[in-house]
Amino acid sequence: MSSEAATQPSGSRSLHRFANPGRFLRLADAVLPWVAAATILTLGAGIIWALFFTPPDYQQGQTVKIMYVHVPSAWMAMFAYTTVAAASAAALIWRHPVADIAAHAASPIGAGFTFLALATGSLWGKPMWGTWWVWDARLTSVLVLFFLYIGHMAIANAFEDAGRGRRAAAILALVGVINVPIIKFSVDWWHTLHQPASVSQIGAPAIHSSMLWPLLITALGFKLFFVTVLLLRMKSDILAVRIKTLRMMSLGER
Amino acid sequence: MDAVREYLAMGGYAAFVWPSYAITALVMLGILVLTLRSLRQRQHALKSLEQAVGPRRRRSRRNEEAA
Numbered sequence: 001m002s003s004e005a006a007t008q009p010s011g012s013r014s015l016h017r018f019a020n021p022g023r024f025l026r027l028a029d030a031v032l033p034w035v036a037a038a039t040i041l042t043l044g045a046g047i048i049w050a051l052f053f054t055p056p057d058y059q060q061g062q063t064v065k066i067m068y069v070h071v072p073s074a075w076m077a078m079f080a081y082t083t084v085a086a087a088s089a090a091a092l093i094w095r096h097p098v099a100d101i102a103a104h105a106a107s108p109i110g111a112g113f114t115f116l117a118l119a120t121g122s123l124w125g126k127p128m129w130g131t132w133w134v135w136d137a138r139l140t141s142v143l144v145l146f147f148l149y150i151g152h153m154a155i156a157n158a159f160e161d162a163g164r165g166r167r168a169a170a171i172l173a174l175v176g177v178i179n180v181p182i183i184k185f186s187v188d189w190w191h192t193l194h195q196p197a198s199v200s201q202i203g204a205p206a207i208h209s210s211m212l213w214p215l216l217i218t219a220l221g222f223k224l225f226f227v228t229v230l231l232l233r234m235k236s237d238i239l240a241v242r243i244k245t246l247r248m249m250s251l252g253e254r
Numbered sequence: 255m256d257a258v259r260e261y262l263a264m265g266g267y268a269a270f271v272w273p274s275y276a277i278t279a280l281v282m283l284g285i286l287v288l289t290l291r292s293l294r295q296r297q298h299a300l301k302s303l304e305q306a307v308g309p310r311r312r313r314s315r316r317n318e319e320a321a
Contacts, residue, residue: 069275
């Protein structure tokens with residue numbers, strides 16, 4: 001490990017600090033118990049608050065309870081994709097091995113959140129809009145996001161040369177990032193059935209604090225869940241690389 | 255008891271609210287369980303590999319240093 005660090009130019013040391021898988025593993029192990037505990041606390045508090053201590057909406061009645069899982073899922077769907085794209089850029093530009101592992105570890109979690117945004121949105125749309133699905137700009141762009149995740153996961157394994165597959169996946173992730181602002185602003189750019197943003201409005205959010213606080217705490221819980229599972233998956237993927245190296249070494253020695 | 259029943263009815267929207275929470279719990283727990291399972295398997299595999307390869311590797315490294 002020390003020999004690896006010594007071969008790097010000292011100027012880029014700080015940048016490449018986390019490019020070292022061994023150092024990353026130690027950092028992850030130190031951080032994981034705290035992040036996991038914070039996830040359980042915020043997610044538990046947020047969901048209990050949302051389920052038992054929030055009022056029904058004056059227009060939507062109790063269906064507004066779906067918001068507390070739908071909105072955090074949708075936020076995380078976009079956040080995870082941005083993570084995949086940023087990590088892919090770092091992997092392509094600096095050949096950062098841990099960034100490449102991060103991109104592939106984040107992708108399935110993001111796909112899960114995107115699926116949840118679509119499924120809970122559908123369950124909310126049926127009673128409120130009278131339909132499970134419409135091909136409007138917001139819903140369609142989120143469906144495209146889901147397919148981008150699936151493509152990113154599939155393309156990495158579609159090449160015989162794993163390095164080429166991962167590079168192709170990184171390029172797909174970077175091209176697809178254009179979809180993230182399209183999702184965000186789709187409700188402003190086009191007439192959609194989906195309501196516009198209520199939380200991030202400039203000035204006062206168009207949502208009462210009795211609903212805003214449990215929503216924000218649940219969203220924080222979702223984000224911490226993402227960080228926890230991301231660290232676990234990255235750890236697992238680094239171990240997989242080590243296993244592969246050791247297997248090749250033991251074959252070479254035979 | 256009536257209060258519980260009324261709460262569970264979610265103002266008539268129980269069929270939409272509860273499945274939303276159930277599917278969210280299912281997907282998030284599912285991802286966590288799959289992740290932990292593969293991590294455990296790999297930790298186990300790495301340990302047994304290191305036990306098998308480790309001594310030889312260390313010896314060869316020491317030989318390199320001596321040379």
